[in-house]
Amino acid sequence: MSESPAQLARRMWTLFEPVHEITYFSPEARAAYEAAGLRGGWRSYFAGRSAPLGPVPAAPVVAAFYGFAPGLVAKAIPSAWQQLPPEQVLQARLAGVVAALSRLLNGAGPEVDGAADQAPVTQDQVAEAAELLEAAVDRLDLAGRVLGAANAALPRPSEPLARLWHATTVLREHRGDGHNAALVAAQVGGCESLAWRAAFDMPREALQPYRGWSDEEWHAAEQRLVERGWLDRDRRPTPAGVQEYGEIELSTDRSAAQPWQALDPAAVGRLQELLAPIATACYGALPPAVPTGLPDPGTVSATA
Numbered sequence: 001m002s003e004s005p006a007q008l009a010r011r012m013w014t015l016f017e018p019v020h021e022i023t024y025f026s027p028e029a030r031a032a033y034e035a036a037g038l039r040g041g042w043r044s045y046f047a048g049r050s051a052p053l054g055p056v057p058a059a060p061v062v063a064a065f066y067g068f069a070p071g072l073v074a075k076a077i078p079s080a081w082q083q084l085p086p087e088q089v090l091q092a093r094l095a096g097v098v099a100a101l102s103r104l105l106n107g108a109g110p111e112v113d114g115a116a117d118q119a120p121v122t123q124d125q126v127a128e129a130a131e132l133l134e135a136a137v138d139r140l141d142l143a144g145r146v147l148g149a150a151n152a153a154l155p156r157p158s159e160p161l162a163r164l165w166h167a168t169t170v171l172r173e174h175r176g177d178g179h180n181a182a183l184v185a186a187q188v189g190g191c192e193s194l195a196w197r198a199a200f201d202m203p204r205e206a207l208q209p210y211r212g213w214s215d216e217e218w219h220a221a222e223q224r225l226v227e228r229g230w231l232d233r234d235r236r237p238t239p240a241g242v243q244e245y246g247e248i249e250l251s252t253d254r255s256a257a258q259p260w261q262a263l264d265p266a267a268v269g270r271l272q273e274l275l276a277p278i279a280t281a282c283y284g285a286l287p288p289a290v291p292t293g294l295p296d297p298g299t300v301s302a303t304a
Contacts, residue, residue, distance in 0.1 A: 005261050008257065009175075009253045009254070009257040010253045012260055013172075013253075014294065014295055014296075014297045015271075015278075015279045015297055016167075016168040016172060017279075018280075018282035018283040018297065019282050020165065020169045020171075020172040021292070022097055022100045022104070022165070022286075023093060023096065023097045023165070026097070026104075026285060028097075028099035028103065029097060029099075032092045032096030033048065033096065035092070036089070036091070037083055038080060038083050038089065038092065039083060043080040046061055046065075046076040046080060047076065047077065047089045048092075048093045050064070051087075051089040051090045052086075052150035052153070053146075053147075055078065056077070057078050061077050064147050066190050067211050069211060069213045069217070073212075094157060097161070097162070098159060098162050100285075101161045101164070102161060104281045104285055105121040105281055126161055126164055126278075127160045128270075129164055129271060129278065131163075132267055132270065132271040132274070133163075133167035133271065136171060136259035136260065136263055137170045139263065140152065140170070140171075141258060144177065144181065145173070145177035146177060147173035147174075147176060148171075148173040148174030148176075151166070152170045152174075171256075171259070174256065175252065175255075178251075178256055181255070182251040182255070186248055189221065189224075190211075191217050192221040192224060194207045194211055194213070194218075194221070196225055196230065196237075200237060202289065203289060228241075230244060280297055
């Protein structure tokens with residue numbers, strides 16, 4: 001059975017998302033921000049991800065990032081721009097991911113990175129993957145996709161690893177913008193989206209502390225989901241909640257399918273081959289419970 005456009009979009013997400021997420025979890029990325037003068041993990045995260053928007057205040061970042069408590073964002077933005085302006089944040093961002101990817105894709109680094117058991121990825125493979133990813137980016141409709149468009153508007157790097165990461169980032173933020181739109185359409189707020197996810201397959205401990213919501217806010221979000229009939233009184237998903245959750249995920253996948261439908265199927269297949277070892281190496285360097293809920297790249301079947 002062949003894949004639907006939504007199924008293909010989800011499988012491609014599992015292949016490009018791990019590459020993007022290296023910027024949040026690798027020691028090289030953290031070191032690059034610190035070396036440039038940006039202090040504090042949350043400043044690095046919020047400034048690094050929002051820098052394509054320019055020196056914005058906290059409110060647009062809260063809106064674009066969706067699931068973060070406004071108070072947590074306000075602790076980092078706009079004070080981060082006083083430490084390092086956006087153009088220098090972007091330079092540090094690329095320097096960190098290039099250093100991290102160089103280590104991971106060369107099969108070097110600690111065994112926990114997941115790179116020790118696979119052959120190094122060659123420069124030619126990286127360059128070819130970057131070229132195909134950029135072809136996918138060229139086919140994106142960015143209307144309504146604020147973070148996707150802001151990253152796409154940046155100059156494309158020339159270094160192959162930087163090109164690879166930049167293209168995956170545009171695709172990732174484009175997909176995230178679509179996911180936010182699906183949540184807005186379903187009238188699901190930021191904290192509600194996390195409390196709902198925690199009821200399915202992500203531990204609350206992996207979400208709430210890293211998104212800045214208080215216990216009172218979390219409990220209130222759960223109660224609103226109970227009142228909508230999506231969680232039962234024990235905070236477990238109801239059949240209606242399962243159905244609505246699936247509709248939001250399907251909407252997200254459908255709205256991310258455009259570039260993969262526009263590319264030649266042979267090019268998509270080749271990109272899957274090239275990204276598989278790259279995604280595996282990067283996924284192995286991420287924490288066990290990734291807040292985005294990203295599945296292992298090897299668990300999404302080609303014909304699921």
